[in-house]
Amino acid sequence: MFTDLILRSPPQAGVSKDGRERNASMDCQLDIFFLEAVLNGLLLAGLLALLALGLNLIFGVIDVVWICYAELVMVGMYGIYYAHKGGAPFILAAVIGIVLVAAAGIVLHQLVIRPVLDSAPINQLLVTGGVLFFLQAAATMAFGIDFRNVGIRLGSFNAFDMSFSYSRIITFGVALAAMLLLWLFLSRSYIGIAIRAIAQDRQIMPLMGVDQRRIYMITSAIGGGLAGLAASLMVLQFDIYPQIGLQFGPLIFMICVLGGLGNMLGGFIAAFIISEFIAVGGSCFATEWGYAIAFLFFMVVIFIRPQGLFGGKS
């Protein structure tokens, strides 16, 4: 799978993934394979957009970057894995995972973010970096370094000589639905509007009768919940191991910055751009080069538009 998120074939990689082998150094042609790569990139974009969404929400509202966001996803994946293994049907396991990560989001906010809310932004970013180390190591201690898989394989279908896995299509659909729901929530509900308002002017929120701490907690829970949702989709496609966060964490930050930090729609579009680079680049060259090109593209864009593709001024 050339749009696979797992870049490094880990030393102990035992579990083989479904999908076909393809010569990585195949030439890039405008043929059916190219189209397949484009479409698969589109499907990958759904997941990345979902991942970026939670991070953007947190940043937009609380003004803090959770560098450990991908590790929260990892925690969710383990939660789902064990819930499923313990006998819960997958849907229930997914719900457990979502609740678990939402709770983790609240804990993260209360214990780590709140004490540094008034510190320099960079300290806020780094403190969550400490959480990244902690979660990764804790997961290694608790679950070991083996690769785990929930063992649900949904298969794939073929159309016009192209193959698409169902898990990706479901991921795409769920991601879109989640984004739509979040959008409705933020634009219609009182809490949602308060969340948007607090991002624009923290200080006067008490005058509106809004308890800033409560809104921050709700936001953290939603951000965590989105990570949990992403986790429940990712366990269908990827193996679980403690370091998995490092594989896609940087990618999410890149997407968020590209879309303009805090700009959810921008992040959404950026996810599509980046995943096309990865998918198409990866199908033309080796996987890493797809990613490398995406990162290069990112840096070039930021130099042209430092506020991100879709960010406003300043």
Add this chain to the structure above:
Amino acid sequence: MLELSNIDAGYGGFQALFGVSMTVKAGEAVAVIGANGAGKTTLLRVISGLLPATAGTMTMEGVSLRATPPHKIISTGIAHVPEGRRLFPRLSVENNLKIGAFIPAARQKFAERLAFVYELFPRLKERRAQLAGTLSGGEQQMCAIARALMSGPKLVLLDEPSMGLAPVIVAQVFDLVRRIRGEGYTVLIVEQNVRQVLRIADRAYLLEVGRLKASGSAAELAASDEIRKAYMGI
């Protein structure tokens, strides 16, 4: 309705208010006047809980405000239109109003009150979908006042509603304030525009570097030579 006695407040080591005592009775319009930096804004911030008082007592209809957390003060019936309006620039006018009705008691009456403020300010109804940041200064002031009314307050705190507006618009804003009074709201207004505010207020307090220096009916203060010289340039 609102009672302050011996209120002290400040920022860090800097004390901005010294033993301020005042009352606002239901149905009154009370003005607080004073020079730049006298502590007028600070006074309103203390009342609405944005800044904690360091000494003294404050009650709103018998409820101690110092014992009420900042975000609950609005539920005692106090709405604060802050200095510089402070709308949420990237929310629509209507969403700004919706935030004004955030407290549970206000949510139920949202539709009713929305109709009321739109009637009061037809201009806002026309611009309901526009982003608040793109409104003109006068419209923004209307929106800020409307937002405060959405919570169904008894007492409205207004901090320099005429700030940064052209003279014609200033007159309109004072007209607005008068209309709000007419609707039965109690008003506590802070102004630099002493002459005009004394025309719409019943009573006034004069604040000088954090201390109350004078108080009385608006007419009395407007007639005082000292105030005419220092604040009205006559």
Add this chain to the structure above:
Amino acid sequence: MRIPKTALIGVPILLLVPLAVRFAFPAAEKYYLHLLIQILIWSFIYTGWSLMGRFGLTSLGHGAFTGIGAYVMVLLWNYAGITPWIGIPVAIVVSIIVALLVGYPCFRLRIVGHYFALLTLALTEFVRLCIVGLRDYTGGSLGTQPRRFGDGVSLYALQFEPDRVLSYYVALALWALGLYVWWRIDRSMDRYALDAASQDEDAAASVGIDVTREKLKITAISAAMCALGGAIYAQYQMYIGPDTIAGLSVSLNIVFAVIAGGMWVMLGPTVGAVFTQVLSEVLRVTIQNSAALQKVFGSAVLALDTMIYGLLLILFIIYMPKGILGTLLERREKKQETPLVPAKAGTRS
């Protein structure tokens, strides 16, 4: 130049350390020297990072520079037989070029704070991906080794790994170089310019400071030091891997060690290196000697040190953002300061 007293005492002590180690731990001489060497090399890298960090340029991209330093040198040696004496300067030049390429637009466009951190993070990731992608030469994610020259101790090949005492002196010289650079910059006009720029860029520019230029200078120096450090580390370890000398975890390790030590004082990064290296060693040894821990966690117990490390970093940033050394110095200063005015000057009348 007046030589400070601490240097008069410190330098001979540091030079005599291998002797002391030999006396004190005759059985474990190699181990203790190894620990010291690690500390010294990483101190140098951390000091290089802090040159930028102390002026508010929090880069997560220095893992890229250590990686470039190590890989360029090793690849030149392994595939073209070019001696590290040329390979290292080339590696340094390459990393300076990369630093300037990324730095120039960043500083021109005033990319700071979160954006700067995340952009430099992308640089790290890009370099790591390139290393992995060039697996035919770099060994991909498994890493590679510099080709051993003769018995592994050679001036020509700049290899010294088997001789720990020699390695110690190499590392010590490197470390001293780092402090010297810091000291020079601390006394230069650039430092004031950068201090001003880090506080208020507009104000700095308005008094005629070329902010972009100043930042580029410090970035180039900082990147060069990290490249040199990465290369020497490769020579000492005789192994390089994309995750041990490049990549995000190296970047984060650098930042964290510096935060733990304190980035605003000269020896802060060194204290950070001592702290983190000793901490991870102590934890490692404890774990190795504890049958109980091993029984419960198996081989995964090795992650315990990272876990505690992460936890400590969180605590440091929350409770001691100035780092160990910074906080200690501040405490001492406070004690010495005799208060001229009572703490609370009352204005109440």
